[in-house]
Amino acid sequence: xxxxxxxxxxxxxxxxxxxxxxxxxxxxxxxxxxxxxxxxxxxxxxxxxxxxxxxxxxxxxxxxxx
Amino acid sequence: xxxxxxxxxxxxxxxxxxxxxxxxxxxxxxxxxxxxxxxxxxxxxxxxxxxxxxxxxxxxxxxxxxxxxxxxxxxxxxxxxxxxxxxxxxxxxxxxxxxxxxxxxxxxxxxxxxxxxxxxxxxxxxxxxxxxxxxxxxxxxxxxxxxxxxxxxxxxxxxxxxxxxxxxxxxxxxxxxxxxxxxxxxxxxxxxxxxxxxxxxxxxxxxxxxxxxxxxxxxxxxxxxxxxxxxxxxxxxxxxxxxxxxxxxxxxxxxxxxxxxxxxxxxxxxxxxxxxxxxxxxxxxxxxxxxxxxxxxxxxxxxxxxxxxxxxxxxxxxxxxxxxxxxxxxxxxxxxxxxxxxxxxxxxxxxxxxxxxxxxxxxxxxxxxxxxxxxxxxxxxxxxxxxxxxxxxxxxxxxxxxxxxxxxxxxxxxxxxxxxxxxxxxxxxxxxxxxxxxxxxxxxxxxxxxxxxxxxxxxxxxxxxxxxxxxxxxxxxxxx
Numbered sequence: 001x002x003x004x005x006x007x008x009x010x011x012x013x014x015x016x017x018x019x020x021x022x023x024x025x026x027x028x029x030x031x032x033x034x035x036x037x038x039x040x041x042x043x044x045x046x047x048x049x050x051x052x053x054x055x056x057x058x059x060x061x062x063x064x065x066x
Numbered sequence: 067x068x069x070x071x072x073x074x075x076x077x078x079x080x081x082x083x084x085x086x087x088x089x090x091x092x093x094x095x096x097x098x099x100x101x102x103x104x105x106x107x108x109x110x111x112x113x114x115x116x117x118x119x120x121x122x123x124x125x126x127x128x129x130x131x132x133x134x135x136x137x138x139x140x141x142x143x144x145x146x147x148x149x150x151x152x153x154x155x156x157x158x159x160x161x162x163x164x165x166x167x168x169x170x171x172x173x174x175x176x177x178x179x180x181x182x183x184x185x186x187x188x189x190x191x192x193x194x195x196x197x198x199x200x201x202x203x204x205x206x207x208x209x210x211x212x213x214x215x216x217x218x219x220x221x222x223x224x225x226x227x228x229x230x231x232x233x234x235x236x237x238x239x240x241x242x243x244x245x246x247x248x249x250x251x252x253x254x255x256x257x258x259x260x261x262x263x264x265x266x267x268x269x270x271x272x273x274x275x276x277x278x279x280x281x282x283x284x285x286x287x288x289x290x291x292x293x294x295x296x297x298x299x300x301x302x303x304x305x306x307x308x309x310x311x312x313x314x315x316x317x318x319x320x321x322x323x324x325x326x327x328x329x330x331x332x333x334x335x336x337x338x339x340x341x342x343x344x345x346x347x348x349x350x351x352x353x354x355x356x357x358x359x360x361x362x363x364x365x366x367x368x369x370x371x372x373x374x375x376x377x378x379x380x381x382x383x384x385x386x387x388x389x390x391x392x393x394x395x396x397x398x399x400x401x402x403x404x405x406x407x408x409x410x411x412x413x414x415x416x417x418x419x420x421x422x423x424x425x426x427x428x429x430x431x432x433x434x435x436x437x438x439x440x441x442x443x444x445x446x447x448x449x450x451x452x453x454x455x456x457x458x459x460x461x462x463x464x465x466x467x468x469x470x471x472x473x474x475x476x477x478x479x480x481x482x483x484x485x486x487x488x489x490x491x492x493x494x495x496x497x498x499x500x501x502x503x504x505x506x507x508x509x510x511x512x513x514x515x516x517x518x519x520x521x522x523x524x525x526x527x528x529x530x531x532x533x534x535x536x537x538x539x540x541x542x543x544x545x546x
Contacts, residue, residue: 012415015415016411016414016415019414019415020396021395021396021411021414023411027407027411030408030411031408031411031412031415034408034411034412035412035415038377038380038381038412038416041376041377041380042377042380042381042420042424044373044374044377045374045377045378045381045423045424045427046423048374048427048430050423050426050427050429050430051430053426053429053430053433054426054429055422055423055425055426055429
């Protein structure tokens with residue numbers, strides 16, 4: 001799935017099952033909508049060039065965060 | 067003054083006021099604790115500020131404090147002062163429920179570091195405060211805490227009980243947590259001071275995690291000076307917390323009382339225009355003029371990456387939470403609230419590539435804010451865009467338009483969780499419905515003292531802390 005393609009219900013079902021999650025229909029409908037909203041919202045972030053930055057948020061030390 | 071009035075005064079004193087009386091032996095820790103426990107026992111059934119009361123622990127700690135002070139062993143400004151802890155903060159031998167039905171009777175075998183430090187400072191634990199389930203879902207197993215200014219309006223969250231207890235005179239100071247605004251939002255709507263210091267400044271060891279890279283442990287108090295006192299007692303490196311800072315701990319009260327003339331403040335552009343409630347605009351505009359009157363130089367600036375905060379918050383918090391709750395999510399989903407499930411469902415599906423990209427952009431954000439704070443001493447903004455909504459809901463109203471609180475929050479409070487900068491919310495005024503409206507001051511990493519200095523200068527102009535109309539007070543007579 002490309003980040004710019006909102007996932008459909010079947011895609012969401014497959015992704016969930018791949019992680020050991022099997023949702024009742026109502027929960028799946030909600031998730032498909034919220035996930036599509038999220039993908040659309042994050043699409044703008046994919047347009048930002050992160051330069052040479054590495055994803056150090058989890059391990060950022062005092063120098064990195066100040 | 068009657069006994070009841072005296073007890074009420076003790077409950078509503080700031081920590082700074084009370085500590086002077088205790089140090090001078092004008093009041094005793096036992097007297098203070100008795101007054102507070104009486105008030106809590108009278109009102110908790112209506113206010114729901116606490117999930118678990120720790121009266122026996124409090125009485126024992128109060129007697130110890132009284133003996134120590136009487137024998138010349140005064141420990142400092144928190145000695146004999148009552149505190150509470152959000153109920154996702156571990157307390158040895160005391161139930162820590164996280165306001166969830168997943169493990170409602172969990173009794174930790176070790177204290178969180180933040181509580182151990184407060185005990186060492188002589189503080190007295192009166193209870194475990196109410197919260198949203200695991201700090202991220204309103205569908206709590208317990209009734210929502212009640213806004214003491216208007217019970218029909220939300221007390222917000224997730225540190226709802228801490229905000230309500232502090233504002234309603236049901237504790238002198240409380241420790242909450244803040245992952246996207248969970249400490250500052252309840253301070254905003256209940257009329258308290260909520261302060262999250264720099265990421266890593268205060269240990270999170272023993273605090274049940276929501277999101278490793280966004281979680282902060284937060285001070286909830288009635289005044290800015292009290293916030294500095296609580297932070298002083300809890301800050302510092304902790305080997306139990308892998309992301310704990312090794313930066314030296316300064317005297318956080320050192321600059322309180324200094325004027326702010328000539329200080330340069332960045333006013334967050336966009337926070338004063340569209341998408342913000344008229345009452346908030348009014349209170350914030352008046353606050354800006356007050357700060358100018360105090361001598362601050364204020365320029366409008368565009369905060370970097372603010373438009374991406376919601377996406378970055380979702381891409382970070384939800385996957386981290388989904389990893390933390392992995393087993394419960396699969397094996398006992400029926401024990402989780404609806405909102406918790408929705409967030410864990412979404413977090414499970416966020417691709418790893420998206421998560422990694424979000425962390426790289428957070429690095430860009432920090433660079434951009436570092437550049438901004440080379441030119442300014444602090445950033446000011448409203449605490450939130452809206453007035454508090456109907457109690458028990460996620461929605462609220464901005465000038466007649468229904469808004470989801472969860473989508474409106476990140477641009478105001480969550481931005482400083484993403485960057486890890488210190489950020490403080492304090493009362494600025496009231497809405498037309500009589501609920502408090504706060505302003506927010508954010509500063510440079512590890513420069514909490516400047517944030518406190520500006521906040522204190524502003525606070526002196528507002529007449530806060532004030533007493534809310536609820537709970538209604540009656541007699542206060544009982545013995546410890």
